[in-house]
Amino acid sequence: MIGNLHARLARISLEFGLSVAVAVAALAIGFIFIAASGASFGEAAEAFVEGGFGTRRNFAGTLSKMVPLVLVALGWIVVFRASRFHVGFQGQILIGGLLVAIVALEVSLPTVVHLPLAILAGVVGGVLWAGIVAWLWAARGVNEILSTLLLNLVAIQVISWVVRGPLQQPETPLPQTSPLQESSRWPDLLVDTSLKLDLLLIPFVVIAIGLLLARTVFGFRVRLVGDNSNAARFAGVSPERTGVYAILLSGALAGLAGSSLLLAGDTPGMTDGFDGGYGFQGIAVALLARNSPWGVIPAALLFATLRQAGGVMEATVGVSSAVVDVTQGIVIVLVLAATSILYFRARATEAPRAPIGRTEQAEAT
Amino acid sequence: MDNPDLTTGAVRDAISEPAGPGQLALRVVGITKSFPGVLANDRVSLDIRQGEIHGLLGENGAGKTTLMNIVYGLYQPDGGRIEIKGQQTSIRSPQHAVELGIGMAHQHFMLVPDMTVAENVALAPSELPGLSNLPKVGRRLGELSRQFGLGVEPNKVIDDLTLGARQRVEILKMLYRGAELLILDEPTAALTPAEWEELSAFLRSLAAQGKAVIFITHKLDELFGVADRCTVLRDGAVVGTVSVAETDKPTLARMMVGRDVTLRVERPRLEPGSPVLEVSELTVIEDGRRVLDEISFTLREREVLGVAGVGGNGQNELVETLIGLRTATSGEIKIDGEHVGRLNPQTFTERGGAVIPEDRHRQSLALDLSLLDNLMMKEFGAPSFSRRGVIDFSKARQHCERLVSQFEIRAPGVDLRMGQLSGGNQQKAVLARELSRKPRLVIAAQPTRGLDVGAMEFVYQQLNEAKEAGDAILLISIELDEILSLSDHIAVIVDGRFPRILAAEDADSETIGLLMAGEEA
Numbered sequence: 001m002i003g004n005l006h007a008r009l010a011r012i013s014l015e016f017g018l019s020v021a022v023a024v025a026a027l028a029i030g031f032i033f034i035a036a037s038g039a040s041f042g043e044a045a046e047a048f049v050e051g052g053f054g055t056r057r058n059f060a061g062t063l064s065k066m067v068p069l070v071l072v073a074l075g076w077i078v079v080f081r082a083s084r085f086h087v088g089f090q091g092q093i094l095i096g097g098l099l100v101a102i103v104a105l106e107v108s109l110p111t112v113v114h115l116p117l118a119i120l121a122g123v124v125g126g127v128l129w130a131g132i133v134a135w136l137w138a139a140r141g142v143n144e145i146l147s148t149l150l151l152n153l154v155a156i157q158v159i160s161w162v163v164r165g166p167l168q169q170p171e172t173p174l175p176q177t178s179p180l181q182e183s184s185r186w187p188d189l190l191v192d193t194s195l196k197l198d199l200l201l202i203p204f205v206v207i208a209i210g211l212l213l214a215r216t217v218f219g220f221r222v223r224l225v226g227d228n229s230n231a232a233r234f235a236g237v238s239p240e241r242t243g244v245y246a247i248l249l250s251g252a253l254a255g256l257a258g259s260s261l262l263l264a265g266d267t268p269g270m271t272d273g274f275d276g277g278y279g280f281q282g283i284a285v286a287l288l289a290r291n292s293p294w295g296v297i298p299a300a301l302l303f304a305t306l307r308q309a310g311g312v313m314e315a316t317v318g319v320s321s322a323v324v325d326v327t328q329g330i331v332i333v334l335v336l337a338a339t340s341i342l343y344f345r346a347r348a349t350e351a352p353r354a355p356i357g358r359t360e361q362a363e364a365t
Numbered sequence: 366m367d368n369p370d371l372t373t374g375a376v377r378d379a380i381s382e383p384a385g386p387g388q389l390a391l392r393v394v395g396i397t398k399s400f401p402g403v404l405a406n407d408r409v410s411l412d413i414r415q416g417e418i419h420g421l422l423g424e425n426g427a428g429k430t431t432l433m434n435i436v437y438g439l440y441q442p443d444g445g446r447i448e449i450k451g452q453q454t455s456i457r458s459p460q461h462a463v464e465l466g467i468g469m470a471h472q473h474f475m476l477v478p479d480m481t482v483a484e485n486v487a488l489a490p491s492e493l494p495g496l497s498n499l500p501k502v503g504r505r506l507g508e509l510s511r512q513f514g515l516g517v518e519p520n521k522v523i524d525d526l527t528l529g530a531r532q533r534v535e536i537l538k539m540l541y542r543g544a545e546l547l548i549l550d551e552p553t554a555a556l557t558p559a560e561w562e563e564l565s566a567f568l569r570s571l572a573a574q575g576k577a578v579i580f581i582t583h584k585l586d587e588l589f590g591v592a593d594r595c596t597v598l599r600d601g602a603v604v605g606t607v608s609v610a611e612t613d614k615p616t617l618a619r620m621m622v623g624r625d626v627t628l629r630v631e632r633p634r635l636e637p638g639s640p641v642l643e644v645s646e647l648t649v650i651e652d653g654r655r656v657l658d659e660i661s662f663t664l665r666e667r668e669v670l671g672v673a674g675v676g677g678n679g680q681n682e683l684v685e686t687l688i689g690l691r692t693a694t695s696g697e698i699k700i701d702g703e704h705v706g707r708l709n710p711q712t713f714t715e716r717g718g719a720v721i722p723e724d725r726h727r728q729s730l731a732l733d734l735s736l737l738d739n740l741m742m743k744e745f746g747a748p749s750f751s752r753r754g755v756i757d758f759s760k761a762r763q764h765c766e767r768l769v770s771q772f773e774i775r776a777p778g779v780d781l782r783m784g785q786l787s788g789g790n791q792q793k794a795v796l797a798r799e800l801s802r803k804p805r806l807v808i809a810a811q812p813t814r815g816l817d818v819g820a821m822e823f824v825y826q827q828l829n830e831a832k833e834a835g836d837a838i839l840l841i842s843i844e845l846d847e848i849l850s851l852s853d854h855i856a857v858i859v860d861g862r863f864p865r866i867l868a869a870e871d872a873d874s875e876t877i878g879l880l881m882a883g884e885e886a
Contacts, residue, residue, distance in 0.1 A: 008780075217745045217754045224742065227731040233690060234720065234728045235742045236711030 030327030051312025052305040060193030065304035071257035072282020075250035082246035083226040088148025090279030091155035096125035096255025104184035126255020134247040179268035196264035210293035390577035396445035405431040420595035424817035426787035428601040438462040468539025469548040483519040529560030638666030641837035647696035671852025679861035717805030732784035772797035789820030
């Protein structure tokens with residue numbers, strides 16, 4: 001037992017160390033790009049720290065950007081465990097957001113009811129959009145990566161039409177809705193900043209998803225189906241049913257992210273492309289967190305800082321925010337490289353499995 | 366104890382004397398290799414002569430594959446030395462091993478299925494880049510094929526080849542790269558007896574031309590068909606090297622396991638009780654093919670019905686239909702006298718059914734999950750282990766630790782990843798999961814597949830104990846010995862049908878063999 005615990009600790013610290021190393025290396029490479037683009041290295045670094053954490057307002061901006069990142073990353077982790085690698089978070093955020101906007105614009109209620117109702121609408125929208133994916137996969141065998149990529153495009157077009165058509169703010173040419181009603185918005189956490197109370201979703205949802213996956217029968221089924229769906233079937237666990245629930249849950253989390261983007265967002269109304277790329281960046285966060293629900297928080301902090309500080313750097317030092325995109329890309333590449341290093345390391349140090357006959361027969365034929 | 370093997374006849378006589386016994390192809394002295402928590406090889410020494418077929422025998426996890434991976438340069442030993450043809454060498458990598466004339470065929474085929482034989486051979490690192498001289502490769506292969514009697518056409522696509530032919534392509538690859546010492550890791554796992562006959566004849570012709578062959582196996586019968594000498598490993602150390610002509614199976618089995626092994630088990634003869642499983646005219650039609658064709662039988666308490674037959678005659682479909690993974694086209698299944706409507710694996714389990722599927726890796730286990738998860742796979746949802754969907758892990762842990770000791774699963778802890786257990790221990794975990802639930806009905810398909818003699822003995826004991834405890838057991842196996850020694854009644858499955866069900870007293874291997882071949886006996 002002791003040796004086992006020791007091995008686990010060693011493994012966890014190795015994984016954590018690798019993730020930190022990846023983050024540091026990516027930042028270092030990002031600053032090389034900054035230097036190459038001609039800006040003063042010192043000024044850029046200062047602007048970066050200033051932009052991420054320097055002022056109350058900037059720090060609040062960083063924290064508020066963590067919320068959608070964490071939620072999407074958790075959604076990815078749920079489907080990843082079930083081996084259903086969908087990438088439909090963008091579409092689910094958008095459609096969830098659409099329902100949020102409808103509730104926030106068209107209904108008048110006191111905040112205690114209006115806000116929860118608007119959030120619920122977001123969750124429902126995410127679940128509905130994910131439901132199409134789940135149904136296509138379970139009933140028709142359509143690959144979930146393909147269907148989500150295409151449904152993302154559909155969702156983008158739907159929002160694009162809505163903000164230029166039925167929900168467009170009257171008497172403006174801009175592709176945006178009227179301001180959402182104040183009663184539907186998250187209250188401030190820190191006055192005069194963009195930080196709203198939705199920050200509290202982070203600990204709550206991280207703990208809920210972490211416990212769900214590790215401690216419940218459903219979480220076990222997800223892991224079982226993800227590892228060997230055939231054995232799951234023999235054990236009486238339906239891979240289809242479990243996979244569908246996992247996809248719907250991830251859709252709910254994406255829809256929740258969509259609700260936060262609108263109800264705690266900077267813009268008064270819903271705009272074209274309000275998803276802001278969080279749907280894909282959340283996956284990168286999960287990758288950096290090595291698909292651990294607990295690791296999502298530090299990983300999201302890094303990406304949120306890049307987002308927040310990148311904007312500030314561009315404004316103050318004139319460094320293109322493309323450098324931030326490059327840095328994010330490097331994080332993803334390095335994470336994947338680190339993953340394979342871990343994999344090969346584990347294979348090399350693990351005692352070899354004793355041979356088992358005949359399994360190749362099924363594979364070979 | 367007679368040789369119960371039915372397929373290999375007089376092949377022993379055909380072994381030729383090793384050519385040029387003088388020089389050693391390989392000498393391994395005092396090799397030691399440890400992995401975290403495991404001493405895989407403990408001062409192993411071994412001589413391989415040129416022109417000999419040398420068996421490397423041992424239970425799963427005895428260190429055979431580790432030793433050969435060291436010789437092939439995949440692992441570096443912690444201590445000891447290796448001599449190739451009298452030259453001390455340290456083998457840095459598989460590429461280096463190939464340069465030294467060592468070839469290894471792994472248990473799993475390393476072939477690209479939709480490329481031709483010649484293309485697969487041309488994938489050697491020395492040939493890349495540039496597949497432009499494929500015709501040359503093809504010609505050279507043709508020559509090799511003639512020289513050693515391989516019978517493989519260079520232009521055939523791998524997918525179109527039988528498993529036996531694929532095995533020969535693996536060997537051809539080694540020969541093409543100039544191997545003088547060929548290591549075959551359990552080459553027969555996927556072969557039919559006839560394919561094995563061809564392969565062994567071919568191996569002898571290789572040896573006759575001076576090649577040295579190391580043949581890893583845990584099946585005694587195969588060794589007697591082909592090897593000249595044999596080295597037995599146990600717990601990572603050499604137990605001894607013997608000449609195959611001067612030994613016998615019980616001796617080797619004892620060397621492998623370290624104690625006397627009853628290769629043939631006795632079945633307890635018990636008075637059967639009331640019917641547990643009644644199947645009448647069960648038919649499954651898929652794509653217009655009758656995969657199961659009017660199968661009827663009754664299985665009682667304290668009774669074992671053996672189903673013999675060549676693999677692929679409907680065994681898998683029968684198991685899947687009985688546990689509810691497939692829907693019967695027509696026919697009836699009764700469990701404990703009650704009609705079961707639409708079964709599914711969960712209701713099957715709830716009715717007291719246990720199943721040991723034939724393919725451990727694909728059907729029974731989740732190898733990346735823990736031993737605990739695998740033992741609890743069917744139990745987590747039960748009220749004793751979870752409340753409102755939340756698992757009580759401390760209870761589960763206690764339960765699993767009990768199972769580990771009761772079923773003698775050798776594992777350092779229940780959190781171990783399932784894939785790290787040896788095949789025998791994996792199967793013990795499956796037995797523990799299925800039999801500990803006190804089932805009424807046990808469906809065991811190929812329960813000893815890929816297991817060594819020690820683990821096999823354990824499986825037989827467990828099945829007999831379940832029978833004594835009152836279970837009805839359906840034993841489906843392609844191993845005729847297993848069927849004959851455990852079953853009270855024996856059915857033969859041919860093309861999805863049971864042509865006859867015999868009482869054990871009326872069944873002998875000849876009658877069953879005829880039925881298996883599709884002839885009415």
